[in-house]
Amino acid sequence: MSLLEAINDLKQAIPGGEFSERGTDLYTKLNSLFLSELESDLQPAWIFRPGTKEDVAAFIKTIKPYSDRVKFAVYGAGQQPLPGCANIQDHITLNLSRLTGVEIKDDIVRIGAGEHWGAVYDKLDSEGLGVTGSRSTAGGGLSFFSSREGFIVDNVVNYEVVLASGEIVNANAQDNSGLWIALKGAGNNLGVITRYDFRTFKQGPMWGGNVFYFHASFPGQIEALVAELTKPNASRETHLMISMGYSAMLNPDALMCLNQPYFTQATKELPPDIVAFANVQPQIDEMNTVRIKSLKEAAAEQAAAGQSKVRCAYMNITVKADVATLQAAADIYAAGLGPVKSAESATYAFGLQPYPLSLLEKSAASGGNSLGLKPSLGPLVSVLLLSYWKNKNDDAAVLAMMKQSLAKMKQDASSRNTLVPFEYMNYAFSQQDPIGSYGPENKAKLQEASKKYDSEGLFQKGCPGGFNTALILYQYVGVSNILLESYAVATNRKNTTSGRLEVLASTRNRGLKLLTGGQILLIIQPTLDNLRGWYLASDELAVFSQFVSANGYYTGLVGGVGLNQTVSHYNAAANTPFNIPVLPAMYALAPVGTIKDFWSIKFGADNPTMTDGRAKSYILRLIDDTAGRQRDCHGAGMAGLSGPRTISPPGNTLSN
Template identity: 35%
Template sequence: MKLYSLSAGLLAILPLGVAADDLVVASVSNDLANMVLGNAGTCCVGLKLFLGDKVSVEGQSVYTNSLESYFSLQNAQLTPNCIITPTSKEDVALSVFLLNVGSKLLPGRCNFAIRSGGHTPWVGANNIDDGVTIDLSKLNQVNVSKDRKTVDVGPGNRWLDVYGRLETQGLTVVGGRASIVGVGGLTTGGGISYFSPRYGYAVDNIDNFEVVLASGQIVNANSKTNTDLFKALKGGSGNFGIVTSFTMRAYEQGPMWGGFVGFDISTIDKQFAFFESLTGSANYDPYASFILNVVYDQATTSWSASHSVVYSKPVANPPAYQPLLALPQTFNTADVKNLTQLTIELGYSNPNGRRQLFTTATFKNSAAMLSEIYKIAQTNVNSISGISGIKYSLSFQPIPTVINSKAAASGGNSLGLDASDGNLMNMLLTVTWDNKSDDATVESAAKNLFAQANTKAKSLGKFHEYLYLNYAAKWQDPISGYGADSKAKLQAASKKYDPAGLFQKNVPGGFKLF
């Protein structure tokens, strides 16, 4: 471990006899504390002293632009005391060090949030009132290695930027499917990708994490160094530090086939049957990536079916989808496209700037279970159908064994899944609406839907405890869904690399380990 030159500014103000190593322990002198915190009662003045114009406050364009770039309106409307926009790993290290010092001197006054793309919608997940937000958007490197086998990717990128820069070189990485989603959160939360049936989750394709720990130290975590941290970061989210660089495996990739296809809702049972058949196929086509969507339309009080069909080869209407495509269609945008076009199309379906709710569940592969959930949803939506601007959609994604079997070859991950879990399906509820006054009503409806769905799943023997962290609501517990063994290992890694619990206690956002 190395403490980088974050002490360059601090050394000049250190009282005589205080060594640089003392900067990473609790025993900080009053002189240093006063300088760091600027006698202001918050951390922002101290941060400004050392980071200059990388710290912005309300009224400045950098501050405003950062808030306006959030996915959910709930997070865009929070007002941190200041926003740090680091441009290097050393900036991140200095920021974390100062916030760590401040958290000890002014308990509760130096809490902070961390954001990559800012796509997790629940309030406080990646922004904060009366605290500090670290906006990683300037850590946006995309550097291909000379041998073209790996790519150094910064956490501040959106997936559109990553894919766009790699496409010109005929390469890709295993990452997100929506253009506006950020690299950092999706990757440390597991990361479902169009390429997951071929290569596994995004975390299964990371060779190295460069991460800033609570002490301000910058370390690498990989298969040979800090191996417990390496595995913990593969699904453990932001509980251990701030990742400043991901070394991702690169793969040759050209144009693909895909888009959205609409179907008459009267054939929904046949669409559910196709889902079960595709997911449960003994010879699952690893180039196929499917999302089944049923959407409630407030204006017509009716439901529609609009599915994402993607095939990561330039093959139109591939055999894997032909049973579905034989059903009567209402529209079809599928064509040979590049990956950036596909991510824009998916991102366009739910743009920034509205109130948002995600919540998720996992079930064993079953058309009957899909049908039961749809029945429950048709009643559930009635409780919120009159809310201004309501949009209510259910998405189901295959998680076949071909995906969960990939992790072992890469040293495993923390998700708690393997091939023995069988073929699974992910469920995501997405709700958008207009007014803050309706937040509690929408959340109550979502909780009721999932309580009923889980009860039905248990009665049918289709329940599974896993929750995909990147889709989880604030009131869910995805870490426990990884299983007791995985959670215990994550807790052990937290105690080792963040013994004082900075990222557990002073970062209110995210899903915690304790």
Template identity: 30%
Template sequence: MLLSLFLTTGLYSNIALARQEAFGTPATNLEAKACCTGLNSLLPGQVFWPSSDSYRAQQSSYYSGEQATMTPACRVSPNNTSDVSRILKFASAHECHFAVRTGGHMAWSGASNIGSEGFTIDMQQVKGVPTLSADKSVVSFGAGSRWRDVYTVLQLQNLTTVGGRVGDVGVGGFLLGGGIGFLSAEHGFGSDNIQNYEVVLVNGSIINANRKQHSNLYWGLKLGSTNFGVVTRFDMFTFSQGPVWGGSQFFAIKDASNLLERLVTFTEKLAEDPKGFFGLSLAWNPEAKDYIIWTLQTYLKPEAYPALWSGFESFTPLVDMMGIKNLTDITEEFQEADPGKHGRSRWLTMTYKANAQFHLDLYARGVELFEPYHGHAGVHWAVSVQPVPARLASASIENGGNPTCLKESEGNLWVMLITTDWLDPSDDHIMNTSAEALLKWAEDEAKRRGLFSPFIYMNYASGSEPVMVRSTDDQTLKKMIQVKKMYDPQGDLDKLWHGGFKLPRTEEHEPVTNYDRSEL
């Protein structure tokens, strides 16, 4: 009875925190509901229970149904960095399990949500209005921002940054996974263009990480995911940007071979003109009951069909939405074209040397695997590619380097994305196993043909993919683990923070420094 009174009034949490601060003794582990009750005492009015409208609204705003159907014991909405600090300090002291959601765009279950064993920190209120430095060279924004929030402010000044290509994507997940944007061929990953991170460590400490302060953490956060701390603010370099030529075009599937061959040439030409982006999807269209090609294109100047697009102008699109626009409009246009939006979803990715025939063969294998299920509710699938030119790796090095294993000597690559969407939970098994079979075929065949690259683009990956091991080399992985040990010495974030992509650790949460890569 007395323990129940302590928990419901929040007195237990206050006593335990005071005891820890006074004596340095770890507090007793609390069950998830008790953790929520304690948090409600720390942040009254910011903890939402499953019966509340705010809880349900946050849950329903996830990109995929798998994430939305997870039911944390409560959801906590910090308003600022100080709130995040108090939450992490409390969670660490009481061994409370949690997840962190910024944009919630990751599709796989548990990427940024948790079940009844913990609570979810929803960062959507930690944003404010993006602000520019006095000389307009740096834009600062909270981790709960969406890219549309950032671009709207920058557009008024004819500026942009290396951000996402869909307006609704959250900045946090994008940047902590590297981030490939419209400007990446010229300036590297989004994370290569961060001047400073404001980050909360697991003990509640608030620090800034940049080239002068905590420079090792600054480097590690460029592929940080959920390993080092909760980033609450990003300060990013800006670039001048006026109107662009871009939009979408749709083509008949018969044009696939020729379009992919042109895309190989396009990728090569990015070495000379890095102002272009061209993404291409071969997709099943359930509305038309046919296959279709969907392209997303942008040239960072107001010039239609520049030399970079040589040969593409001869194709006749079924639908042509290209035009002179601003980048903000294009990100919203890409958002509307996204087939996902709250259904069941699985994304898987791999990287390989730019090769038209390989992608055609990958598509053909996808037809074999998915066609039996085309009549099921909401089934949509696609295999997409986008260029990762060799110069992206060199741009990253020029900006101080990052943990990824990408090297200019590897040549021009394509990042491939398998997307599958469906509506009926009873189809989870067949859709997931079919997607996994397609990825297995792709990896095996790419290795056989000498096209395989170990790099896994985190923002397209599923939780089943070994991102941290494959996307780094041995030396870099060891360095990341050393940085992790400095800022989370007890491995608390491994034990308590669910989701994201973790650095390899033993069951005792000691770093693994001799990971076997022979099967990768």
């Protein structure tokens, strides 16, 4: 079943649907609307825009038989910068931007999945109402009112969602309550959400705005932030964000800082709870915008401060509200900026966004979610790294700076016992595992919800972007058997008392763990740096010392291939060094053996900065090509290739 066959069937099933093929004007416009050009770099073969929820249901029903070979991504508003989370290379992007509309009834606001928050605030402002929606049109887990009302997801009273069966259901506290809770943190794992229903509340004008100041004052602002979070009876009306960073457009010679303090009531005088953040000195007085404003005005100001249609990436961790931890993180970030300051039109920010104790308490009392954050942990602070830059050739350096800085922050916070595992999904990048960060219990609940509402794994296999494929890995090997961010401290491959191989691993959240097994399969770059702790023999050392760089080399796992599992397959060229095929190329496909129809794959890129998403697309395309060759051979000695059902997610088993 080919992509063209799937498109033809979709057009017949949805005669009023809007289908845009690559190369058309509408396609070009739609594919440029993402927050980040890292998403726009991906070029789907087709973009389909449904006009109704019934169109979405028809899409799911029609695409399902093709899901082994034809993949899709789901675009809501395109505001999450992770490549592949809302777009896909060479397949179909399901774009929900026509599913708009804002309706207020019985203190509930119903919002189409393709709507922007700006339109929601326009409607609510005229009614004197508020909602725990995004601070801007860009989306997010925190709102101006989170200290008082909890996370944004805690205020969703109903989801209208299309399941893998094509059935349209409502999920709320009364109907499909398990699905309602699971969707609060599940991403695209469980269905396509077509409408969100939020609780509203009376809301008038409030204090808030931007304060720009200088780096020397940032340590004092960290102290003020922690003091505000940890004081007895901390206000439920505040929402605080502080950040520091670098922008050549603002000041090419120094780091600058920004406070964004909010108080959700219009008191006569500046509220004492935000005075320390609004009046920090010295500051750039003419850029201070703290004043009384409407919710609509506050959200518009936040939106204007952001950037779009540039190269953009977010990463985050969560820590306890501890001055030493936050200051160390800030120092780590500042120290790492040097190599990327020269990137054209670059802006880099290190942001601190609190999860106050009142937020965690309200969240716990609101019916539950999938995030795993309990009041006993708080108060907490989200440490967010944001980067914006212009040129693709700076991608590798910028992303490396962010990843290295984040890893150092995690290590430091862990050493202080202030690291909290939670990673917010909308601010996570490919090397992170937000679903795993929810904890084993919540992860298992999401796994059970996936089995119940998507028993055939459509959204795991057919919608591979973002963090969706994580759940299917848990289904294959079990939650308790996955150790994230772990490394080998020592190994014993001979003379063990059990007769089995032994590996002593240091893990992110389980401490030291002794692993035993009959065999060890390594799917990391085989460089000497990565193999420390394995006590290589002299012949192994001689082999692996030749791997001086792993750039452009990918390994991964693919499921559901359908080939004869007693045969390994290799791709070779006749007149190249070591007979390596002309890159980019897949040059090995071999059965794992321990899991039915699971295959290890080796792929070589022609560009060391190739993204994980593009590498996946190449791999899937090359397997499709192999399938065509096998059909041409009329089954001569090989089973027909049914197509990859799953491909492992970047940051777990696919690495470059």
